[in-house]
Amino acid sequence: MRSWLKMIKELTIRPKGERKLRQPPSYSFDEDMNKPLSGVKVKEILSASSDVVFRDFFLQGKESIPCLLVVVDGMVDKTQLDQFILKPLMVDFAGHPEVAQLTLANVVDRTLQRLLPGLELKKVFKMGEVLDAILSGDAVIFFGDSIEALVFGARGWDKRAVTEPPTEAVVKGPHEGFGETLRINTSLLRRKIKHPSLRMISLKLGSLTNTDLVVTYMDKIASPDIVSEVLRRLNSINMDSALGNGYIEEMIEDNPYSPFPQVAYTERPDVLAGKLLEGKIGIILDGTPIVVVVPATLTQFLNVNEDYYERPLAVILFRFVRYLGAFVALLAPSIYIAVTTFHQEIIPTDLLMNISAGREGVPFPALLEAIIMMVVLEILQEAGLRLPKPIGQTMGIVGALVIGDAAVKAGLVSPLMVIIVGLTAVSNYSIPYYDLSLAVRIIRFPLMILAGVLGFFGVSVGIYVIAIHLLSLRSFGVPYLSPISPLRIRALLQDTFVRVPRWALKRRPQLIDVKEPRSGGKGKR
Amino acid sequence: MERISTHQFMTLGSAVLMGVTFLPIASNVTGACGRDGWMAVLPGFAIGIPYGLMVLSLLEKYPQKNLLQISETLFGKWIGKIIGCIYILISSYFGGLLLAQLGDVFQRSIMPLTPRWLFCVGGLLLVLYLVSAGIEVFARFSEVVFPVIVIALCLNIALSIPRIEQGELLPILSGGLKPLFFGVLKVMPFSMSYIFILAGILAFLPADKQELGQMKTGVWRAVFLVGILDTLVALMQILVFGPAETIRLVYGLLVLGKMVEISRTVSGIESLFMGVWLGAWIIKISAFLFAAIWGLESVFGLTGLKWKFAVGTVFLGITFGFVRGPSLIREIGLMEDYVILPFTSVWILTLWAVSRWKKGAGS
Numbered sequence: 001m002r003s004w005l006k007m008i009k010e011l012t013i014r015p016k017g018e019r020k021l022r023q024p025p026s027y028s029f030d031e032d033m034n035k036p037l038s039g040v041k042v043k044e045i046l047s048a049s050s051d052v053v054f055r056d057f058f059l060q061g062k063e064s065i066p067c068l069l070v071v072v073d074g075m076v077d078k079t080q081l082d083q084f085i086l087k088p089l090m091v092d093f094a095g096h097p098e099v100a101q102l103t104l105a106n107v108v109d110r111t112l113q114r115l116l117p118g119l120e121l122k123k124v125f126k127m128g129e130v131l132d133a134i135l136s137g138d139a140v141i142f143f144g145d146s147i148e149a150l151v152f153g154a155r156g157w158d159k160r161a162v163t164e165p166p167t168e169a170v171v172k173g174p175h176e177g178f179g180e181t182l183r184i185n186t187s188l189l190r191r192k193i194k195h196p197s198l199r200m201i202s203l204k205l206g207s208l209t210n211t212d213l214v215v216t217y218m219d220k221i222a223s224p225d226i227v228s229e230v231l232r233r234l235n236s237i238n239m240d241s242a243l244g245n246g247y248i249e250e251m252i253e254d255n256p257y258s259p260f261p262q263v264a265y266t267e268r269p270d271v272l273a274g275k276l277l278e279g280k281i282g283i284i285l286d287g288t289p290i291v292v293v294v295p296a297t298l299t300q301f302l303n304v305n306e307d308y309y310e311r312p313l314a315v316i317l318f319r320f321v322r323y324l325g326a327f328v329a330l331l332a333p334s335i336y337i338a339v340t341t342f343h344q345e346i347i348p349t350d351l352l353m354n355i356s357a358g359r360e361g362v363p364f365p366a367l368l369e370a371i372i373m374m375v376v377l378e379i380l381q382e383a384g385l386r387l388p389k390p391i392g393q394t395m396g397i398v399g400a401l402v403i404g405d406a407a408v409k410a411g412l413v414s415p416l417m418v419i420i421v422g423l424t425a426v427s428n429y430s431i432p433y434y435d436l437s438l439a440v441r442i443i444r445f446p447l448m449i450l451a452g453v454l455g456f457f458g459v460s461v462g463i464y465v466i467a468i469h470l471l472s473l474r475s476f477g478v479p480y481l482s483p484i485s486p487l488r489i490r491a492l493l494q495d496t497f498v499r500v501p502r503w504a505l506k507r508r509p510q511l512i513d514v515k516e517p518r519s520g521g522k523g524k525r
Numbered sequence: 526m527e528r529i530s531t532h533q534f535m536t537l538g539s540a541v542l543m544g545v546t547f548l549p550i551a552s553n554v555t556g557a558c559g560r561d562g563w564m565a566v567l568p569g570f571a572i573g574i575p576y577g578l579m580v581l582s583l584l585e586k587y588p589q590k591n592l593l594q595i596s597e598t599l600f601g602k603w604i605g606k607i608i609g610c611i612y613i614l615i616s617s618y619f620g621g622l623l624l625a626q627l628g629d630v631f632q633r634s635i636m637p638l639t640p641r642w643l644f645c646v647g648g649l650l651l652v653l654y655l656v657s658a659g660i661e662v663f664a665r666f667s668e669v670v671f672p673v674i675v676i677a678l679c680l681n682i683a684l685s686i687p688r689i690e691q692g693e694l695l696p697i698l699s700g701g702l703k704p705l706f707f708g709v710l711k712v713m714p715f716s717m718s719y720i721f722i723l724a725g726i727l728a729f730l731p732a733d734k735q736e737l738g739q740m741k742t743g744v745w746r747a748v749f750l751v752g753i754l755d756t757l758v759a760l761m762q763i764l765v766f767g768p769a770e771t772i773r774l775v776y777g778l779l780v781l782g783k784m785v786e787i788s789r790t791v792s793g794i795e796s797l798f799m800g801v802w803l804g805a806w807i808i809k810i811s812a813f814l815f816a817a818i819w820g821l822e823s824v825f826g827l828t829g830l831k832w833k834f835a836v837g838t839v840f841l842g843i844t845f846g847f848v849r850g851p852s853l854i855r856e857i858g859l860m861e862d863y864v865i866l867p868f869t870s871v872w873i874l875t876l877w878a879v880s881r882w883k884k885g886a887g888s
């Protein structure tokens with residue numbers, strides 16, 4: 001019994017302090033990682049990996065010093081290797097005056113300082129550093145029994161071109177998106193903000209995957225407290241792998257059991273740059289095009305980047321539609337259930353007659369009818385998501401038209417229910433962030449049950465529970481419902497439900513502790 | 526320790542002061558002073574201003590202490606503890622009565638076939654969830670819900686305008702000014718229940734000079750906002766129903782909600798209004814549950830979630846143990862008129878006077 005309780009506790013309660021997850025097994029070479037370098041030992045450790053290439057050669061004119069080049073096949077730029085490493089060392093050094101003075105003791109320093117060109121060239125001493133460099137795609141050159149080696153940055157592998165992210169397409173605005181390579185992503189960001197206050201702090205995550213990660217923020221704009229809290233939480237993660245943003249999101253968010261997303265994400269450099277300029281912090285993980293942005297507030301999940309490329313009046317309309325869509329997606333089925341079950345007096349008489357006629361012969365109560373249809377909708381959505389695009393579309397048509405029509409004709413559901421389900425599904429797509437639309441989908445079911453049992457009283461209770469939950473949520477110390485509560489009137493009027501013209505955006509959002517006013521639009525009319 | 530901002534103090538104060546006063550106020554004041562009852566509402570609420578300022582002046586002198594702790598300091602340990610026990614008993618009993626009222630009103634007005642205990646348990650769970658989230662979340666909840674209550678009230682009043690019969694208000698002051706005094710007495714308990722809660726919230730308020738000034742303004746604003754809104758509610762009911770019917774309809778606003786009709790299409794939307802009034806009930810009941818918790822903490826040093834649930838259980842016991850309908854309304858009235866009003870007014874006044882006297886004696 002105790003072991004069961006322990007297991008349940010482990011599975012349900014997130015530990016405080018250091019967050020330890022799956023730890024790697026211990027290896028025979030673990031102890032060597034901090035020891036002085038040895039080319040033979042490196043070869044011994046990596047010889048079982050067929051993708052690692054060991055190339056033995058001699059320095060031209062100095063055959064007494066044997067050299068060993070170690071790279072991972074497919075992760076290095078072979079042209080660079082040939083041109084800037086092998087050719088100079090094996091061919092061009094012939095007759096070079098420096099070569100005659102090379103000894104095992106000075107070969108690394110002299111090669112680094114006088115013989116080899118290359119921007120990314122550095123000396124290393126430790127086994128751990130060398131293995132990390134090789135497995136990250138750098139080339140490492142060992143010289144005889146020297147306890148030093150040279151690391152040459154020649155990373156090069158096939159990568160996806162910079163394309164527009166399909167989930168954040170815009171009509172107006174830049175069309176570039178992040179890719180899977182960290183350095184390309186940081187360079188895309190740097191091209192947007194060419195200012196020394198853009199900070200990038202590198203970390204590594206995952207003791208087996210050694211995934212590179214960059215925490216980026218604007219100095220003196222981002223709150224130092226939030227920056228240090230982000231770094232503290234990231235440093236407290238102790239797990240063996242970090243293969244995507246999802247691995248870190250759940251580890252750093254404040255409330256892991258909330259259906260609401262507490263970190264935002266983007267695949268677009270312009271969006272990330274905009275968020276950083278508002279005082280937020282980006283977490284760029286190698287191997288994923290999705291950049292995590294913290295802290296997050298509810299209202300930002302209903303605003304999109306295109307809001308800043310369109311005219312303010314159009315943005316007011318778009319945002320109103322999105323907020324309305326979210327409201328309908330959350331409440332339409334439960335209001336339908338409450339009205340048809342308990343509060344028919346609200347419905348105008350003519351409509352009530354139509355509804356009654358439509359429901360005639362339907363064997364289920366409104367609650368069951370709605371739940372059946374919503375479950376069918378969820379199945380269709382899930383099936384359509386995983387199928388290839390053309391088949392997915394067919395599935396949608398089959399599901400929506402054929403099954404819906406057949407269900408009405410068979411008398412299983414009423415026509416109005418099909419309309420409600422369709423409206424709910426369409427409204428759900430008006431929520432721009434997938435994570436928030438998922439939250440709405442999850443919450444809809446308990447609300448429907450409350451409506452079926454207690455009518456509008458139940459719906460009201462559900463709404464108040466959601467409100468209390470949202471009010472108690474925080475993302476990295478920032479209240480989740482900010483600027484609605486705690487009330488920040490300027491932020492609310494400036495860029496929350498509406499967006500004022502750019503020349504009126506004189507201050508940064510007061511969501512977080514930002515220190516300097518925005519001066520971009522000063523004086524413009 | 527948790528803290529609430531000055532703006533949250535104002536909205537929380539307004540929400541607690543308003544509570545569900547908009548339901549019985551018209552009946553109360555009209556019963557005391559006839560068709561001129563609406564004139565007694567604002568002066569009745571205004572009694573809360575000097576008391577609110579007295580409480581804030583005590584905060585200035587004893588920061589981060591609630592009035593129970595201040596009572597122990599000024600009156601001595603045992604008298605302070607006796608006051609604390611009375612405070613706990615009043616808040617527990619009145620909170621339970623309000624919970625019973627919630628269930629009773631919901632069952633009677635919109636869902637007569639649903640058992641009353643379902644509403645009470647639903648309301649209590651909501652209250653417990655809010656209270657367990659802490660005073661900060663409670664303040665933010667009020668910050669979000671109170672404007673919705675105000676909007677719903679204004680809508681309810683505005684949509685009733687077509688049913689106004691102007692003659693119902695005339696002649697004005699036909700009975701002279703004396704009946705207004707009795708009307709004011711009927712409204713005063715509402716202000717005193719606000720002061721009663723304020724006595725406990727005190728420990729969570731900022732105490733520096735600038736913020737104290739803002740909070741004093743907050744008391745004025747809260748009283749005037751709620752006073753004006755309730756005046757409008759009373760006025761509208763007198764105008765629509767006439768004085769006799771207003772006295773008879775204890776929860777006249779619910780009837781007004783039932784009568785709302787827009788373009789002969791939208792009608793019967795009282796259940797939507799009830800959803801908003803539920804928020805008002807939750808705030809008021811939570812405030813009394815908080816008061817009981819603060820009392821237990823100050824007098825007996827009892828803290829933690831289990832005591833919140835214990836007080837919740839007491840609430841539920843009072844709710845189910847009590848008779849319904851007119852008896853419940855009478856009991857709430859008796860509690861307000863003969864317990865909360867005298868206890869709070871005498872306690873705060875004495876405390877403030879002793880504090881001033883000791884300050885004078887000390888200097």
